[in-house]
Amino acid sequence: xxxxxxxxxxxxxxxxxxxxxxxxxxxxxxxxxxxxxxxxxxxxxxxxxxxxxxxxxxxxxxxxxxxxxxxxxxx
Amino acid sequence: xxxxxxxxxxxxxxxxxxxxxxxxxxxxxxxxxxxxxxxxxxxxxxxxxxxxxxxxxxxxxxxxxxxxxxxxxxxxxxxxxxxxxxxxxxxxxxxxxxxxxxxxxxxxxxxxxxxxxxxxxxxxxxxxxxxxxxxxxxxxxxxxxxxxxxxxxxxxxxxxxxxxxxxxxxxxxxxxxxxxxxxxxxxxxxxxxxxxxxxxxxxxxxxxxxxxxxxxxxxxxxxxxxxxxxxxxxxxxxxxxxxxxxxxxxxxxxxxxxxxxxxxxxxxxxxxxxxxxxxxxxxxxxxxxxxxxxxxxxxxxxxxxxxxxxxxxxxxxxxxxxxxxxxxxxxxxxxxxxxxxxxxxxxxxxxxxxxxxxxxxxxxxxx
Numbered sequence: 157x158x159x160x161x162x163x164x165x166x167x168x169x170x171x172x173x174x175x176x177x178x179x180x181x182x183x184x185x186x187x188x189x190x191x192x193x194x195x196x197x198x199x200x201x202x203x204x205x206x207x208x209x210x211x212x213x214x215x216x217x218x219x220x221x222x223x224x225x226x227x228x229x230x231x
Numbered sequence: 232x233x234x235x236x237x238x239x240x241x242x243x244x245x246x247x248x249x250x251x252x253x254x255x256x257x258x259x260x261x262x263x264x265x266x267x268x269x270x271x272x273x274x275x276x277x278x279x280x281x282x283x284x285x286x287x288x289x290x291x292x293x294x295x296x297x298x299x300x301x302x303x304x305x306x307x308x309x310x311x312x313x314x315x316x317x318x319x320x321x322x323x324x325x326x327x328x329x330x331x332x333x334x335x336x337x338x339x340x341x342x343x344x345x346x347x348x349x350x351x352x353x354x355x356x357x358x359x360x361x362x363x364x365x366x367x368x369x370x371x372x373x374x375x376x377x378x379x380x381x382x383x384x385x386x387x388x389x390x391x392x393x394x395x396x397x398x399x400x401x402x403x404x405x406x407x408x409x410x411x412x413x414x415x416x417x418x419x420x421x422x423x424x425x426x427x428x429x430x431x432x433x434x435x436x437x438x439x440x441x442x443x444x445x446x447x448x449x450x451x452x453x454x455x456x457x458x459x460x461x462x463x464x465x466x467x468x469x470x471x472x473x474x475x476x477x478x479x480x481x482x483x484x485x486x487x488x489x490x491x492x493x494x495x496x497x498x499x500x501x502x503x504x505x506x507x508x509x510x511x512x513x514x515x516x517x518x519x520x521x522x523x524x525x526x527x528x529x530x531x532x533x534x535x536x537x538x539x540x541x542x543x544x545x546x547x548x549x550x551x552x553x554x555x556x557x558x559x560x561x562x563x564x565x566x567x568x569x570x571x572x573x574x575x576x577x578x579x580x581x582x583x584x585x586x587x588x589x590x591x592x593x594x595x596x597x598x
Contacts, residue, residue: 164456165381166415200410202454208468209405209454223467225456227406228379228386229415230423231268231356 159185160221167226170195182214185222201226235326238280251444252280256327258443259347261285263336263364264354265312267299267428268378268435272352274302275436277320280327281443284320285348285540287332288312289566291573299425311573314543331543334566336360341367343563347540350442352435353377362409365390365402374442377402378435381415383424385431388454388469389438400452400469407472427459499568500582502555504591507584508532510555517551520588521558521567530557530588531595539563546574553580561587 161175171193179185182203190196204223205214216222234242234249241252260281262269265288276284290312292303307315313331320329330347334340336355341363345351351373355361361379368375368391375390390401434457441449450466457464502510510516511532518534521542534557537545554571556564564583571581584591 165384199414200406200408202405204467207465208470210470211407211472211474212470223465225386225405225454225467227358227410227415228381228384229356229358229361229410229412230380230421231264231266231354231378231428 157216157218157220159216160219161185161189162221162223164224165226165228167196167199167201167224179216181216182222185216189224199226235280237324237326241279246446247444251446254444255280255440256282258349259283259285260350260352260439261287261332261345261348262352262354263287263360264356265300265302265316266290266296266354266356267423268354268380268432269352270300270302270316271429271432272354272436272439273316273320274323275433276439277324277327277329279436279440280324281439283328283330283348285330285332285344286313286316286320287334287336287344288316289333289335289569299423299428301429311543311570317543330540332540333543333570334539334563336363337562338363338367339560339562340566342371344540345371345373348373350374350376350439352439353379354432354435358409358412358415361402369401369403375401376435376438376442378431379415380423380427380431382421383427383459385427385434385457385459386454387431387434387438387450387457389442389449389451392442392449392451394452398452398471400471404469404472405454407474424459430459431457499565499572500580501585502582503585504594507555507591510553513553515552517549517554519549519554519556519567521556521563522588526559528588528592530591539567542567542570543574546571551579553582555582555584557584557587557591559587560589561585 159177159179161177163171163173177188202209202225206220238252241247242249258281262272265286292308292310292312294308302316302319311333313333317329317331332344351368353364353375374392377390378387391399393399438449441447452469454467454469520530520534520536521539523538556567558564568581568583
């Protein structure tokens with residue numbers, strides 16, 4: 157299943173803003189990303205699947221979009 | 232409600248009108264942080280006629296702030312942000328009330344300050360204060376209009392406002408644990424396009440107005456991401472975490488907080504309750520109670536009362552050469568003393584009573 161991954165903010169120092177990956181659920185997707193981008197390890201990231209932010213593991217379908225949202229601190 | 236030509240464009244706006252204007256006038260909004268986000272929020276809420284606006288910030292104005300913090304004149308560099316912002320805002324709209332809170336937000340002063348307002352706006356620039364503010368707003372059930380920026384992008388959300396299903400999310404639903412500061416360097420470390428906080432701050436101000444007036448579809452339990460380079464924006468739905476532990480009221484332990492703040496107030500001259508009466512024999516000494524007028528117990532020794540919230544407005548009434556500040560537990564008095572020290576410089580001696588009135592009365596009882 158081909159999943160579109162979008163990254164934001166400081167994560168762009170580590171990876172491209174748009175990325176395609178094969179994964180069947182969010183946990184598998186994160187495992188693959190961590191292998192490819194070790195700089196993601198230990199970072200606090202909120203995950204949104206098709207526009208819905210969730211901490212649960214979610215099964216992914218072909219063409220789903222997963223957004224990786226880091227915290228911003230500036231004001 | 233009295234007709235005020237200042238708001239004519241609101242009165243004639245379909246869907247808004249004098250009723251919505253009246254709601255703004257009856258509202259009390261606290262803006263935490265008077266920096267890049269805080270300036271536009273303050274300026275537009277003031278112009279819009281929000282009845283009472285609190286400005287909370289402990290910092291002074293730096294030259295490098297002026298590229299985006301447009302409320303401050305160049306000549307104000309070095310002065311307290313709350314003081315200068317309040318002066319400018321009063322000039323802009325003298326018919327509303329502007330309250331200065333020249334303090335660093337902590338759990339203990341949040342418990343005192345937040346209840347004075349209906350809506351809180353998070354314009355802070357670091358994770359430590361963001362999490363204190365978030366947790367206090369959860370406990371006190373205060374609507375929190377959150378925003379944060381990074382280089383060319385901003386995030387905005389509304390927390391602690393129940394949606395149609397009665398669910399209210401907060402910042403810990405996004406990020407349960409406080410991130411390391413290096414996960415998202417702030418503007419001073421990583422730069423920011425000057426107009427970005429202007430745009431994101433105005434979205435925050437818009438959400439405040441929508442929430443007060445019931446207009447449109449506010450970002451309740453939604454996170455908006457807005458990018459200035461390509462004008463792409465996204466609105467994401469936030470899910471409440473079932474495993475989220477709402478901090479209980481015990482976590483607002485004041486003693487813990489006083490310890491946390493020792494470094495900040497460490498250079499303030501401290502007077503012990505056993506010494507206070509001796510000091511007061513000197514006519515050059517003035518005892519200043521900075522609690523609100525309704526707070527109990529009343530202080531049994533001769534004193535002046537000017538609440539911390541309006542101290543900057545009335546500071547010139549203080550003529551004594553040595554001012555000893557007191558409050559309930561010796562927490563607000565540190566903040567007030569820091570402010571007075573900054574205001575008077577070396578011309579006056581500024582002290583505070585250790586442990587506040589509570590400590591003094593305990594000592595008298597034991598005596």
